[in-house]
Amino acid sequence: MKKPGLVIVDLDGTVVAHGAGDTSLTAAAEPSPAVIEALAAVQAAGVPVAIATGRAIWGALRTARSLGLTRGLISAAHGAVTYDLAAGAVVDSHMIDPSLAVKSLAAADVRTAFAVELGTVGWRHTADFARDFHSDWADVVDVATLAATSTPRLAARLPGGSRYGAGLRCPLAGKLANDAALDPGMYCVEVGFNGWIDIGPAGVTKATGAEAIARHHGVSAADTVVFGDAANDLPMFGWAGHAVAMGQAVDEVKAAAHEVAPAVGDDGVATVLRRWFR
Template sequence: MMDAPKLVVLDLDGTVVAHSTRPTTPSQAVVDALAAVRAAGVPVAIATGRAIWGALRTATDLGLTSGLVSASHGAVTYDLDSSRLVDSHLIDPSMAVTAFRDADASTAFAVEMSAGWRHTENFVRDFHGSWVDVVDLATLSATHTARLAARLPKGAQYGAAVRCPHATRLATAAGLDPSMYSVEVGYNGWIDVGPPGITKATGVAAIADHYGVTAAETIVFGDAANDLPMFEWAGHAVAMGQAVPEIQSAADEVAPTVDDDGVAEVLRRWFA
């Protein structure tokens, strides 16, 4: 078992709150556990695939008023103390949009902006989010962004596995150049496209460097495929109990499920 960690890093959805199309709140047990971590002088950070405007709501619910949030799969870092972005990596999405459209002309798109999603009319909005405007493909393609979301259109067959097989085939067919883009295939027909070489691991590594903490001294919690890079980087990786076998097998430990307050159960080992 590792010594008491010097940095605690949390995914959000499926880790401290349940996956849902509606906003959900963390349990009091998790909030109290994180308060105990901070009372011990150990920083708590967030590493999420959400955009920063989606992450801040849950950061507040968790009682986090200071520290760093890595959002958009590591492409954006936000300082809660100063309420400002301290780092961001942007892409020109135009070549990626063309590649996806060449692979499947029905592909829908959204780009992450500071206030919410700019998206094409056929983008499926079946989750809670901030929606900026509906634009044509040319306008969307010209919007530099931390993340492009490509999605199978409404009515397409989605896959609920850790990686949607239909979205995986689309991503493979698009064949994006890894020197220009990183690609993260999710579930429900979703593909995230971001800056090359940027993952949750790079985001967490930057946070650890900020605090002068090593990977070996860091514990991370997650439940999904986009957590795998930070699982590999961290000294101790904890998968949530409801995660699929692929995720659990990559972790050093499997916690109880998010519904059973798995994060709190693990942290109580060192922080009470």
């Protein structure tokens, strides 16, 4: 690929190790100096840097600040929320009515706990939703109140799920998603880790989030390079002119990329970007 006109990076597993983000079970990790310097070199060359992440916006902002990003856009919640760093505000969001999804998931497994993104404030959640990770929290509500909350993302979680590892999905969460059989015409479903499922607007993915970023900057998909490591990055990989998978990604993700970088722990993003920006 020629020198890109836009660089879009995933966060967890790409610029920081897994376990560093909004659903982290540990304290947030920091990006390496090499990655921070590489992204600074991109911006110094006049090329915009953006983020496309599955995290909620408040979790994404923490790492954006650590990366030294003060302008440009963040696509959060798997493409459902777009945030302008310079303006300090959400500039676009795609919302769902979570009520039918809550009903279907609860019927599939009565142990399911729920949370929804509440603006930029934090998670609105049921009392049984485990707060065992670093995040921002809004309020505790009953299921009926939560189900009536318009939101860009509903999170459903089962106890005893598998921990995240190398981009693998939790089998308990996968079974819950299959049993609930949510209508794909209404919802986009992402099976995650630790018993976790994300439910967002139908047709909204990291690809649509990346497209909104590119349109904002007047850059084509063909001139955009994207970095990611997990299954939720696959739509974005299919959209971009050049997709880079991290070295620790599973084979499915690597196969969809144009290039495989060194692993996140080996500063793969910095290694690739130095080809064009120094």
